[in-house]
Amino acid sequence: MEKRHIAILGATGSIGTQTLDVVRQHPDLFEVELLTAGSNAALLVAEAREFNPAAVVICNESRYDEVAEALRDTDVKVFTGTQSMCDLVAAEAVDIVVAAMVGFSGLRPTVAALKAGKAVALANKETLVAAGPIVMDLSRRCHAPILPVDSEHSAIFQCLLAAGSNKVKTLHLTASGGPFRGWPREHIALARKEDALKHPNWSMGAKITIDSATMMNKGFEVIEACRLFDVTPEEVHVVVHPESVIHSMIEFEDGAVLAQLGCPDMRVPIQFALAFPERFPLKGEKLDFARIRRLTFEEPDREKFPCLGLAFEAVRRGGNIPCAMNAANEAAVKAYLEDRIRFYDISEVIAGTMAETPFIGEPSLDDIFATNEAAYAAAEEKIARK
Ligand code: NDP
Ligand code: MG
Numbered sequence: 231m232e233k234r235h236i237a238i239l240g241a242t243g244s245i246g247t248q249t250l251d252v253v254r255q256h257p258d259l260f261e262v263e264l265l266t267a268g269s270n271a272a273l274l275v276a277e278a279r280e281f282n283p284a285a286v287v288i289c290n291e292s293r294y295d296e297v298a299e300a301l302r303d304t305d306v307k308v309f310t311g312t313q314s315m316c317d318l319v320a321a322e323a324v325d326i327v328v329a330a331m332v333g334f335s336g337l338r339p340t341v342a343a344l345k346a347g348k349a350v351a352l353a354n355k356e357t358l359v360a361a362g363p364i365v366m367d368l369s370r371r372c373h374a375p376i377l378p379v380d381s382e383h384s385a386i387f388q389c390l391l392a393a394g395s396n397k398v399k400t401l402h403l404t405a406s407g408g409p410f411r412g413w414p415r416e417h418i419a420l421a422r423k424e425d426a427l428k429h430p431n432w433s434m435g436a437k438i439t440i441d442s443a444t445m446m447n448k449g450f451e452v453i454e455a456c457r458l459f460d461v462t463p464e465e466v467h468v469v470v471h472p473e474s475v476i477h478s479m480i481e482f483e484d485g486a487v488l489a490q491l492g493c494p495d496m497r498v499p500i501q502f503a504l505a506f507p508e509r510f511p512l513k514g515e516k517l518d519f520a521r522i523r524r525l526t527f528e529e530p531d532r533e534k535f536p537c538l539g540l541a542f543e544a545v546r547r548g549g550n551i552p553c554a555m556n557a558a559n560e561a562a563v564k565a566y567l568e569d570r571i572r573f574y575d576i577s578e579v580i581a582g583t584m585a586e587t588p589f590i591g592e593p594s595l596d597d598i599f600a601t602n603e604a605a606y607a608a609a610e611e612k613i614a615r616k
Contacts, residue, residue: 362457384499385477449541
């Protein structure tokens with residue numbers, strides 16, 4: 231494989247740092263062109279010193295001086311603000327953009343990368359939830375492939391490669407069930423962020439960890455699957471699989487099922503997206519079947535985890551409703567992490583916001599930005615009344 235030059239948006243986060251670990255293991259395959267962060271100046275500087283990219287962006291302007299000062303003795307160019315991120319992903323030298331920012335903030339730079347015809351290794355699922363049809367259309371028109379990083383979608387993508395042109399009947403998305411699987415509803419209702427942040431199988435950023443506890447993460451992934459693989463929500467089935475060994479499966483019309491398995495390690499799907507279609511060694515734990523002994527499955531509990539149903543409703547209604555749902559979720563998860571609301575307030579705020587959002591059937595990108603802003607504000611009003 232010819233060396234690939236990569237830009238990492240959200241380089242200081244869980245996915246960003248694991249992407250750099252993949253690069254660290256394969257300096258002959260990958261070279262870092264651009265690293266971006268929100269506010270974590272110290273880590274961005276350390277990463278820049280180790281990987282020597284052409285440029286870094288610290289989005290929070292108040293941290294710019296700190297980063298610029300610390301990199302003064304290097305060749306690394308330092309920028310600030312979202313716009314510079316959008317300009318720099320389009321640079322000639324960049325082959326692949328890893329979209330690993332969290333939330334709606336990832337949409338604008340991802341759109342910029344696609345418009346510039348760059349391959350996008352997509353972790354930032356909120357981009358596909360909020361603006362899926364627009365993003366997929368851009369990918370097609372600009373010949374800019376989107377390679378899934380989310381473990382379930384990487385699994386389905388890998389299975390589909392083996393499916394050839396055969397029709398697939400169902401995508402089975404596996405879910406760990408999160409930290410509250412099996413808890414009585416009364417206990418979940420009182421759960422604090424400290425409980426929600428203890429994910430059983432994956433170590434991730436705070437927002438996605440709360441999304442996993444509410445199962446909104448799985449709801450987002452249903453929408454992500456519909457967009458990436460052009461299927462209807464009826465063709466996506468969620469199954470709880472607490473061991474997180476099977477990352478997802480596809481079922482054919484004759485009942486045969488293909489699955490992709492592995493240890494829960496995000497570096498595997500990250501490397502697959504970066505090196506596609508080739509595979510290379512990767513250090514880390516590997517499956518030991520005799521030690522695992524058994525794999526278990528159950529239906530998700532939709533009463534205890536109403537966010538999953540809300541996501542199915544949002545994708546069936548379509549238009550700007552998934553965008554409103556995402557915005558309300560972002561506001562509610564922030565409030566929950568700040569101890570301003572309780573666990574089930576999250577789903578109530580989202581349901582209320584979705585119900586009030588004026589429907590736009592075929593939103594433009596401007597409509598998406600307007601819906602995001604209005605729904606976020608509407609959700610915040612509801613939160614303030616809790
Ligand atoms: P983290 O919170 O760990 O990292 C988020 C990254 O985005 C950080 O680099 C952060 O910078 C940056 N960032 C946050 N807000 C802004 C902003 N407004 N402007 C610019 N940069 C910003 O998140 P994760 O790595 O866990 O998740 C990233 C995305 O990947 C999410 O969409 C998530 O759903 C998805 N994903 C994550 C998985 C995981 O295992 N973690 C698995 C599958 C999908 P700073 O550090 O400076 O705040
Ligand atoms: Mg996932």
